[in-house]
Amino acid sequence: MAAWFCRRLAALTVSKASSYLGHKELSCSCSASLPSRIHPVVAGLHDSVNALLAWTKAPAPVQAASTLWIGAGMDHLGHLLSSLTDVLHHPQVQDPERRRCQTASSWTERLLRDLVVIADAHSCFSDVLVSLKELLGEAQAAVRNGDATRLAAALCTRRRSDRDLSSLAATLRAVSHRSNSPAAATSDSGEAALAEAVEAATCAVASASAAIFAGLASASASSVLRALTSPPTASSAEAMERLQNLEECFVAAEDGCKQVHRALVNARMSLLNVLTPC
Incomplete structure (x- = not known):
């Protein structure tokens, strides 16, 4: 299922990120053209x-990732x-x-697409975490029993999951580096500022999500590889501690992922309500 999601995501996003594009911190001045009643809300978005x-x-x-x-x-x-x-x-x-004006705006269409991506x-990240938690149980059992063969098999399975995480991170980095020029798509200064x-919020969400995915992939690779290469006697307790720390990272990521996914769905539904004609 994770592989299917990754193929779906690849079809929805650009094939290559523009590496020279960077994120810039926003100033509240870019919302000065908005009506005064909405300005504080947009200013709060800038702060976030x-x-x-x-x-x-x-x-x-x-350690690449921590709780x-x-x-x-x-x-x-x-x-x-x-x-x-x-x-x-x-x-x-x-x-x-x-x-009525926003219905045909290209930036709202792009936002809808990016929120889906x-x-x-x-969602794919959540599926990969389930697989990694199962793998972690196998690895912990192998370390406790000193079963090098079982631990090696767990390592092979972990590699596939880590590749999925890396692929997801690359997909979201492509979203985060997408050209940021929505103001040119509309002649209305207030809508351009909005x-x-x-757009900046979407790019920031994609960038931070990619960082979390990549950090967990790195932590998973490091922890399992060290457990695999540890001596079966003196370092078994240390290997178990590393695997337990990794498990705590997975739990923290799983809990946060559920909340973020719900928030993404809510944001997309809110945008759909804005675009629905009265």
Whole structure:
């Protein structure tokens, strides 16, 4: 199922990311052309984007992933998606006149597509986590029993799951590096500012999600490989500790993934409501 999701995601996204494109922190000034009533809501979205980008740019932990690091990333994702939903629920955005104008906007169509891609990626991520947790149980049993053959088999299975995680991370990096020029798609300055803020939020969500996926893939590879190469006697307790730490990372990621996926679905439904003619 994970492989099917990855093929589906590949069909929905661009084939190659533009590596030279970077994320820029947003200033509240880019929403100055919006009506004053909606400005504070968009300003809150800017703050959430900048907080998430700051987490993404911060140095990764030495062990590639930790429960605190994953938890912080998932919390930032949840806050940003909540801010995005608040913007889409704002009466100014829900205004019938604005909704008629937004129905044909290219940036809203792109946002709908990107939200589907990111939500599907998190759904696929959840499936991969289930497989990795089962693998982890096999690896822990193999370490306890000193069964090198069983541990080697678990390593082979882990490689397939890690490739799925790496593929998902690459897909979302492509989304996060997509050209950010929504303002050119509309002549309305207020809508252009709103489009810029929403586009930046989508890119930040994709970038942070990719960082979490890649971090877990790296942590999984490191923990299982070290367990495989550890001596069967003196280092067995250390190997078990590494595997238990990895299990805690999987649990933290699984809990956060469910919340983020729900928030993505809610954001997409909110956008569909905005685009539905009265």
